[in-house]
Amino acid sequence: xxxxxxxxxxxxxxxxxxxxxxxxxxxxxxxxxxxxxxxxxxxxxxxxxxxxxxxxxxxxxxxxxxxxxxxxxxxxxxxxxxxxxxxxxxxxxxxxxxxxxxxxxxxxxxxxxxxxxxxxxxxxxxxxxxxxxxxxxxxxxxxxxxxxxxxxxxxxxxxxxxxxxxxxxxxxxxxxxxxxxxxxxxxxxxxxxxxxxxxxxxxxxxxxxxxxxxxxxxxxxxxxxxxxxxxxxxxxxxxxxxxxxxxxxxxxxxxxxxxxxxxxxxxxxxxxxxxxxxxxxxxxxxxxxxxxxxxxxxxxxxxxxxxxxxxxxxxxxxxxxxxxxxxxxxxxxxxxxxxxxxxx
Numbered sequence: 452x453x454x455x456x457x458x459x460x461x462x463x464x465x466x467x468x469x470x471x472x473x474x475x476x477x478x479x480x481x482x483x484x485x486x487x488x489x490x491x492x493x494x495x496x497x498x499x500x501x502x503x504x505x506x507x508x509x510x511x512x513x514x515x516x517x518x519x520x521x522x523x524x525x526x527x528x529x530x531x532x533x534x535x536x537x538x539x540x541x542x543x544x545x546x547x548x549x550x551x552x553x554x555x556x557x558x559x560x561x562x563x564x565x566x567x568x569x570x571x572x573x574x575x576x577x578x579x580x581x582x583x584x585x586x587x588x589x590x591x592x593x594x595x596x597x598x599x600x601x602x603x604x605x606x607x608x609x610x611x612x613x614x615x616x617x618x619x620x621x622x623x624x625x626x627x628x629x630x631x632x633x634x635x636x637x638x639x640x641x642x643x644x645x646x647x648x649x650x651x652x653x654x655x656x657x658x659x660x661x662x663x664x665x666x667x668x669x670x671x672x673x674x675x676x677x678x679x680x681x682x683x684x685x686x687x688x689x690x691x692x693x694x695x696x697x698x699x700x701x702x703x704x705x706x707x708x709x710x711x712x713x714x715x716x717x718x719x720x721x722x723x724x725x726x727x728x729x730x731x732x733x734x735x736x737x738x739x740x741x742x743x744x745x746x747x748x749x750x751x752x753x754x755x756x757x758x759x760x761x762x763x764x765x766x767x768x769x770x771x772x773x774x775x776x777x778x779x780x781x782x783x784x785x786x787x788x789x790x791x792x793x794x795x
Contacts (some may be wrong), residue, residue, distance in 0.1 A: 459483065462494060466501050472539075472600045474573065480596055481575060484589045499592060502599035507725075509541075509598045512708060514611040515645065516629030521655045523562035523609050525629055530563070532701055534571035535603055541597035542566065542574045543590055544608040550678035554727040573602060591622050591732055620648045621728055624721065625708050628652045630672060632664040647679055649688055651707055658694035665692045686714065745780045748787070754779035 460468070460479060468476025485496045516522050523544070530540045542563070566572045570717045575593060594605050607623055608616040620626040628649035646652075652672055657665030673690040679686065689707055693700030715721040746752045761767035767775075 513623035
């Protein structure tokens with residue numbers, strides 16, 4: 452397959468390696484998915500199409516929490532417990548990227564020392580590249596690839612920057628919110644929207660002298676959640692306590708995740724949630740593609756840049772500026788269709 456570029460495998464080699472769960476091929480396939488080169492995108496789409504029949508079988512769990520809540524420690528404790536039970540666990544941990552350099556911390560493999568060497572686990576730290584919400588642009592595709600490789604549990608860790616929670620909740624089956632003791636203060640730092648998205652809440656670091664405060668925090672959080680959701684909710688968000696260091700309570704959290712799945716599979720909400728997520732994903736990709744097409748046309752890109760300046764300086768309202776950009780984009784499309792010079 453000519454023109455694939457150095458280090459790029461054939462479609463057949465990618466498919467065979469992923470299905471066999473070969474770590475080296477897995478890493479290269481994810482790199483292919485993350486590439487923005489046109490020929491790589493075509494190959495990546497063909498790979499996903501071939502792997503689709505083997506996807507969808509994993510339990511997808513989103514895990515969020517404020518910095519310091521112990522997300523990585525909790526994921527290692529949960530992941531290690533699950534691999535010990537025979538599960539294959541994939542961890543997609545998205546690190547914040549520098550807005551200036553594009554660099555990222557990528558420290559999750561260091562923080563998950565045991566899980567990173569577990570043969571039944573696969574950890575992929577990916578830079579968010581400053582995408583909205585801090586979620587890597589190809590996290591969804593990577594999730595499918597992990598499922599095709601036979602991983603039956605996929606854990607997606609947010610970077611905890613606010614908007615990442617919405618995106619991760621929109622691509623997982625269960626959304627788990629980790630919290631700390633001192634819930635009265637803690638609640639002040641958590642956006643209402645994040646708490647509304649939570650399917651299960653967990654007070655972490657409930658060990659030693661912190662056990663009693665953790666139980667008190669759980670009661671406070673439970674009360675706040677009842678006020679948010681009101682009575683008669685189809686699912687009353689449970690609030691559990693655990694210690695990621697000792698492992699106490701981690702099994703109970705997993706049991707609650709499984710119970711959540713059983714309840715929502717029985718009432719049809721599980722499948723409905725996935726269908727809605729797939730529709731949203733499709734439109735996200737359409738919108739992303741349209742944005743790229745707009746900026747690829749010089750006249751439309753220039754109109755967009757001018758509109759941004761006008762809005763920033765307060766010389767033009769956003770709706771009027773947006774209409775002007777769209778008009779320039781349509782004109783560029785027409786010019787291109789008629790053989791105009793804009794698209795050269």
